[in-house]
Amino acid sequence: MSSDVNEAFALERSDQLEAARNWEGELRARLAAGTLERLPDGRYRVLTGWDAGEILSVRGIPQHGLDVSRGTAALYSSVPAWHNVGSVIPGGISDIDTVLEHGSIDYQVETVPALYSWNGETRTDEGLFHTVRSDTGASLGMVGSGYEVIQNRRAFEFLEELVNDSGVIWESAGALRGGKKVFVSMRLPRHVTVDAEGINDLVVPFIVAINSHDGRSPYQVVVTPWRPVCGNTERLAVADALTRWTVRHTRNATDRIHEARRTLGLSIKYFDRWAAEETALARTDLAIDEFSKMVDALWTPDDSATARSTRTREVRRDRLHSLFAEEAERTGRTAYAGERAVTGYLDHYAPIRPSAASGLKGNEQGARGLRLLEGTDDDLKTTAHRRLMLLRQR
Template identity: 30%
Template sequence: MAAIFFGGYIPSLQYHRLRTSSLSLYSPYPDTAPAPWDSLGIELNHPKTAREALEIAGLNYTIVKKPLGLKTGLNQEAYATLRTDTGDILGVVGERYEPVQNIDAFAFFDPLIAEDEAIYETAGVLGKGERIWILAKLPGFMKIHGNDIVNKYLLLTNSHDGSSQVQVRITPIRVVCNNTLTAALQGEGDIAISHRVDTVRYLKQAFTILGLSNSLYAQLDVVFNTMASRKITEQQLRNYVQALIPDNEESENTARTEKIRTSVLQLHDSGHGSSLAKGTAWGAFNSVAEYTDHLMSDEHSSTQLNSIWFGRGEQLKAKAFDLAQRMLM
């Protein structure tokens, strides 16, 4: 996957790796499925800075670290991360952990906004505030097989439960269906980012991110279009779904597994945007994405969205992307 990670345990300099994910905000297609984050995000009116965006969305709360009087597995003092406005405990961390405050977390990205290289569009929160996110749109879009539009976004996140550092995720958006796509790409690399740097360094870091993002999107354009050109038979589709969702040998009841496979096959034939991709590797991949985002879970939307971006849903789509790429060989 490709994601750029920032911030975290060492307050000055971090090394991070690139990963991709995806989501969608709006669509010109009248029958588009609702996005899983519709009820969780606040639409922004082109704020000039991340700080302004978070203030508009009510996400400018602060985090403090308080000792719990316990020892971790490494015999270190355990601390709770506490949201000061509500008193909610968001996680348990070690003594070296230093929270990155929301209003400071995404300042590295502001130079791209100032240069019209991106727009802050939506901001939201997961759980009780364990993780916040901002969706930023990049200029332009991809055309898959002529008329299947995929917009280009970056997802910026900051967590307070110790589960991750500040992240930037490449987020391609298939407009017709509001599927969130996850894709493993070649050319992943490490970059160094610091939150405590001067304006010149911030500018350099921001455009490093932009360069990496553009490179990854160029790769995705080629891969997605190749998938859309790769015709597959009904049997190849069934083999793909079987490999993606195999029988659980330890379970006597395989009815649920078979139901999932049937749902994916049905989405390939009649899901949102199926007329643009049916009978191709691209269609097979997107049928899995639609199942994951819209049918896999009936949990609270925040829990579902966390799975789609960071949990089981993301893992299933990463596997689906890998299997779809194998069809191209």
Template identity: 30%
Template sequence: MAHELDSTNNVVSFANSRPDAWHRLGQSVNHTMTAREALEAAHLAGWNVRKMPLQVALEPVVTADGVSTPAPLSVPDHYATVRDNPIVPGRIDVLGVVGSKYEPLQNEASCDLLNALTDQGGAVFETAGALRGGRETFVTMKLPEAMTFDGVDGSKDRTEFYLAALNSHDGTSAFRFLVTPVRIVCANTQSAAIREAKASFAIRHTGGARLAIAEAREALRLTWRYVKAFEDEAAALYARPMDIDQMRAFTDELLAVDAATTAATKNTRSQQSRAIVKLWTSSPTVAPIANTRWAAYNAVTEYVDHYSTVRGRGDAATTRALRAVTIGSTAQTIKTQAFRMLQTL
């Protein structure tokens, strides 16, 4: 499917408590969810992800005595990861090929750990789903903390914080958790690198993964520092004014316009730079924080999340939503670089 959500017989593995623009991945169920409700609504419960020995079938052998089929050959140290299909009883789906040290982590572990990590009232599950035939899953929880600035026009500029759990069942990536600030007025996902404040943690799918989950619980408790640190550094950007010439110089440097090696590349980067500046000067979502470095940062995030070019096949809005929570993506890198530059310029 274009949106890459897992689907069996037109039943999509996705649940969303509300239609958030930052995570355009399916239909809303219109209510906040508990861990169990999120798993069941998104058809993530009871997959029983497990390893099965990988084998090579051999061709039948014809002899004078008849036809016989040799026993399949085992592939040493290689296994298929499989799940029980959540829609069709008795059907088993192959998810990937892994090594002997790989240890599956069930979808229930995502919700269990998020529950344990929050360890406080007020946090609610907002989205959950599976992608790419069940090979990847995601669960997000909105935290009770929020950051609010008084806008120059009397309005409120609000940023909320989410905790996301991202897993793979095909051996392609670690079991990851991250804190994602989301500026609600334009649904921008923030991606700031905060000094000495951990915002993500990865757990490898190995024999020690269960121990690593216990360690992650302690490590991710420290991410609450990220929320406070992010608010402090965002407030510092909001307190620093910026004029149009500074904004143009910032976006040109951010996108390395002058470093372009061809005229076509320079023209493309210049257009992107001008688009960000235009958002900074005229976007109604930036207006409450106008003429500040915080506005500059949010013009960048708004451009990346909602207007930047999407390459490849599939739905553009969904692709942008996916890369918003993909560690190491170009979108994340640009946001992080913008935040750092605005602190030091």
């Protein structure tokens, strides 16, 4: 049975709500049993067991991290999406202006001089500017004089040709971090199958374009295989195939965006090459000790690690081995199962600590979604992929 990225997000939201309720019940039980004590700041200290002395924060209902500057979550989707918020248009949209409107990303961005106060007078910093939303007046970032704004429509309109030419539909669009980061995604009209004669694993190909207005990150177009059975993003670097194309916000940036029309054709070829390599992994046996060696290669053990770091490493190894066992039960004890375990861990379980600078401090789920969107862990996934591909030569 297949689903898509948005259905996976909706299912994940349901699981998160249930987990939050379970956590609250567990918290009350541990307080009653005297194994936790409540601190004045609302956190809790563990009193017994291995984690005695550790400070815990309450796990509230996860937040979505989407922009709400206009009073509702800035998200359009063709199906109930992310966390059951935003504008849902069944069947999808093929018109770019309608997508921008329903995703609440139809605003312009302007640059205005950066001002500062000195001895009671307002002065202008000649070398710095603020990027500002035209609809709300909110500052999105601080940039230099060489920064070029890439307007949202210009950033995404070239993909509309794919809608007209190949029948793909805009799948979703939205804004994160108060509109500093915006995105659109398109699902290609064909699926990719890994090991059709064996495990017959279905993969859904997406193209995602990401624009930013914070002065910190480039405009990006990425191709992303999405594995519906577990919700993992399987974006990996394979031979001679582009998975990412970027443009910095400098002079003539908007002109260079249209070069993506040419390079995107190379990126789309990625899916066939990716499926061929994944099929090879699905036909390569992987022993438990080989999987352990790969884990240690990805997260090198530190002989001088503290007790806390050692415990964190043990928890990670246990989680990875559990994921490997689950995948192996479905697809066999293969290199493919090992790779799925690593991508699953990075996408759903690896600890993250959103910083204040990211605009998502305290919002772990929003930060995790942004990491998936931007491909923060792509290099680590590719390292695992390449290591496992070497096993074919045994």
